[in-house]
Amino acid sequence: MASVSSRPTIVWFRQDLRLQDNPALAAAVARSGAVVPVFILDDAAEGRWPLGGAARWWLHHSLAALDESLRERGSRLVLARGESGTVLRELIKTTGADAVYWSRRYEPAVIARDKDLKTGLGVEAKSFNAALLFEPHTVQTKAGGPFQVFTPFWKHCLSLKVEEPVRLSLRTLPAPETWPRSLVLPELALLPKIAWDAGFTKVWEPGEAGAQKRLKQFIASAMEDYGEQRNRPDVDGTSALSPYLHFGDLGPRQVWAAVKASAKGSGIFPPSRGAQVFLSEVGWREFAHHLLFHFPHTPEAPLRTEFGAFPWRTDSKQLRAWQKGQTGYPIVDAGMRQLWMTGWMHNRVRMIVASFLVKHLRISWQAGADWFWDTLVDADLASNTLGWQWTAGCGADAAPYFRIFNPMLQGAKFDPDGAYVRRWVPELAKLPAEFIHCPWEAPLHALAAAGVVLGRDYPQPIVDHGAARAAALDALKSLKQTSP
Template sequence: MSKPVIIMWFRHDLRLKDNPALFHAVDIAQNTIVDGVKAKVLPIYIQDDTAPSQAQPGGASKWWLHQSLTSLSTSTESSLQLFSGEPLAILQALMAEHNVTHVLWNRCYEPWQIARDSNIKTQLKQHDVEVLSCNGHLLWEPMQVLKKDNTPYKVFTPYYRKGCLTRTEPRYPQSMDLSIDWCTSNSATRIELADLGLLPDIHWYGSIEKMWQPGEQGAADRLATFIAGASRQYREDRNIPAVTGTSLLSPYLHFGEISINTVWYALKDAYANDPENEHCDTYLSELGWREFSHYLLFHFPHIPTENFNSKFDTFIWRNDPQDLHAWQRGQTGIPIVDAGMPELYQTGYMHNRVRMIVGSFLVKNLLVDWRAGERWFWDCLLDADMAANSASWQWVAGSGADASPYFRIFNPILQGEKFDKEGEYVKHYCPELRKLPPKFIHKPWEAPSNILQACDVVLGHNYPKPLVDLKVSRQRALETFAKSKEDALHANT
C-alpha cells in the first residue's frame, strides 16, 4: 500500500495562516498512519474550466491570481500542484495515482460552486474518500443567519445588527505549527503556472505591479499599515479619494490571502481599550457589508444577472454603445467620473466613493444597464468578486436589496466638491485639468474662456465636453423610472 495522502484543495483561500481546511488537513495527516507510514498533505489548485463564463476571472484578476499562486507555491516549499480542467475528473485522477484518504477544502458560496462541490463530495464518498469542507471565507455563514420566520434578511442593518452581531462571536483566528509534511511526488497531469494562461501577452500591468504585493505577506503588511495609519481616521477619510483612507484589503480578502477573521480581530484587538471607537466600528460594519453581499448571493443566486427587485424588469434602458464606450474610456466630460477610469486602469482599483459616483452616472444619467457596468468592473478590478460586484451595482441602480432608491441620483459635481474639494484626485488622474482652480475643477464648462485659455484647457479638444446635461439626464432618468413603475403595475393587474 502506498503512503496515505491528504489532499488540500486551495480555492479562494490562498494562504497558510488561519486556513481552517489546511489546519484540519495537517491534523488529520499527523494522525493518519497506514502500515507505519504517516500521511502527507498534497496541496493543489484547480483552474475550473467548466465554470460559467461569467465566473471566469477577468484580466486584472488573472494577473493577481498568477502572483498569488507564485507566492503560495513558495510558501508550500514548491509542493503546490496546479491543474486545469474539470475538478471531479482531476481529483479522481489523483486518487488513481495516490492513496488518497481525505480531501479538504474551504467552502465557496457562488451558486455554481455550491452545486459542483455537493456533487464532488457525493462522488468521492462513494469511493471511500472522506471529504471535509470548512468555513474559511466568511465571519457568519449565510445558511446560519435567518429571521425569526426562517426567511433571509433583505436589509443590511437588521441583518448585521440582529442577525450577525447578536450571534456567537466569529471564530478567532487559528494558530498552527506551520511545519507541514508536504507530499512532493508530482502528478502526471499537473501543469506549470504559465500553462494556466493568466498573464497577458502585452505587459499592460506595469503600474499595477508597482503598487501591489499579492500574496500572504503582502496582505499582512497591508493590514499592519492600515491599523497603524488610516484606521485612525477611517470614518471620515474613507470617502476622500485623494488620500489613502481605506484598508486596500479587498483583493487580498477576495483571493483569501488573509482571512476575514484575522482582519476582524486585528481591528478589535487594536482598539480593545476603546471598544466603541467610531472608526473601528465603521470599518467593521464595512466588513459586514462584504458578508451581506455573499449572504444575498447565497439566498438569491440570480442576482449576478437578474434584478433582485423584479419591478425593474420593465425598465427601458437606452444602452447607447457610444455612451458606454465614452464612460469606459473616461471621456464623459464629467471630471470626477473620468478620473475614476484612469485610476482603474493604472492601479486595478477604484476608490469606493468614486465607484458609486461612476456607477450612478452610467446607470442613471446615461441609462445604461447596470449589467454592462458590472461586466466592465469584473474585467478591470483586481478585487472583482461576484457577490460584491453584483450586489454593489444593483445597489447603485436601485434594483437590489437595501438599494439606494432609484430617484437618488448622485450629482457628480456636488460629490466632487464635497469629497475632492481641492480637486487633487481629479488633477492626478485627469492631468489636462490640473491647472484649473478648485472652483472649476469639477465643472470646467462653467469656467470663463480666459481661465480655460490660461489653464490650457480646450473643451472638445484636450478634454471632452459633457456627454450629457446633468439636469436634463437626471430628469430623463426619473421619467423613465416613473414609466417603468407604471408598466410594472399594469403588468401585475
C-alpha cells in the same frame, strides 16, 4: 475533527490562498499523513463568471506567493487546468490520497459543482469556512428567512460569536514521497499578452505577506479616522483589503482579530468609531454573500422584479466613453482611469461612476457589472452584484432610483482641492480648484492658462446633467405606471 490517517490528504486551494487561518489545511495537517496542496484552474465551473483579466493578474501573483510559502516549508503547490472532478480523481489515484479538503465558496455554479464532488470523488470530501465571519445559512430573521436590509442583518450578526482565526505552526509541511505532475505557473496563462498591467505592480503586493502588511498599515495609520476619511478619494483613507479578502490572501476572522487586538487591553471593542465603521464595511461583504446565497439569480436579474421592465438604453458610444474615462465629468473619468490603471477604484467613486452609468446614461447595471468584473482585481460576484443593484435601485436595501448623484457636487465635496482628479485626469491638472469638477464653466482665460481646449484636450460632457436627471426620473415614472 478530521479523521486521522497516514495516507495523503489533498488540500484543494481555491479562494483561500494562505497558510494561516486556513481550516482545510489545518485539518489536513491534523491527519498526520502527507499533504498535497493543489490549485485547479477550472473556468467552466464558474458558469457565466470566469475570472476577468484583472483578477487573473492577481491570481497569478497570489499563487506564486503561496507556492513560495509552501516551498519554504518543504512543500509545493501542484497546479492543474481542467475539469475539477477529473483532476482531483487523477490526483487521488496517483497520490493514494484518501481525503480531499477545501474551503467553501458561495457562488451558485460553484455550490452546485462542489455538491456533486462531495458525493462523487469516492474518498472523504470535506469543506470548511475560511471566507466569511458568518455563513449565509446560519444567519436568519426571526421568521426563519434571509435578511434583505443591511442594518438588522448586521445587528443580528453582532450578537453572534466570531470564531478566532485558525493558527498553524508550520515550519515544515509533510510532503508526499513522490510529487504528482504539475504545470508551471506561466502555463495557466493568467497574465495579459499585452502589458496593460504595468500600473498594477506599482500598487499591489498580492499574497499572504502583502495582505498582512496592508492590514497592519491600515490599522496603525488610517483606521482611527476611517469614518471621516473613507469617502475621500484624494487621501489614502481606506483599507484596500478587498482583493486580499476575495482571493483569501487574508481572512475576515484575521481582520476581526487584528482590529480587536488594536484595542490593546482597553476592553473597548471596537476601539474607535473608525474601527466600528470599518467593521461594518466587512459586514457589507458578509451581507453581499448572504444575498447571493439566498437569491442566486441576482447576478443576471434584479432582485426587485419590477425593474425587469425598466427602459434601459443601448448606446455603445456612450458606454465606451464611460469605460475609457472620457465622459467630460472629471470625477467620473478619474475613477474610470484609476480602475484601468490599477485594477481598483475608491469606493465612493465606484458609487459615483455607477450612478452616472445607470442614471445619467440609463445604460443597464449589468453592462457596468460586466465591465467591473473584467477590470477589478477585487472582482467578487457577491459584492459586484450588491453594489450595482444597490446603485440601480433594484436590489436589497438599495438606494432609491430617484437618488441621482450630481457628479460636480460629489467631486467638490469629496475631492475639494481636485487632487484626485489632477492625478488621474492630468490634462486638467492646472485648472483652479473652483473649476476642476466643472471645466465647461471655466472662463476662457482660465482654460487657456491651464492649457485646456475643451473638445480637444478634454471632452465636453457627453450628456447634460439636468436633462439626464429629468430623463432618468421620467423613466422611473414610466416603470411605476407599468407596474402591476
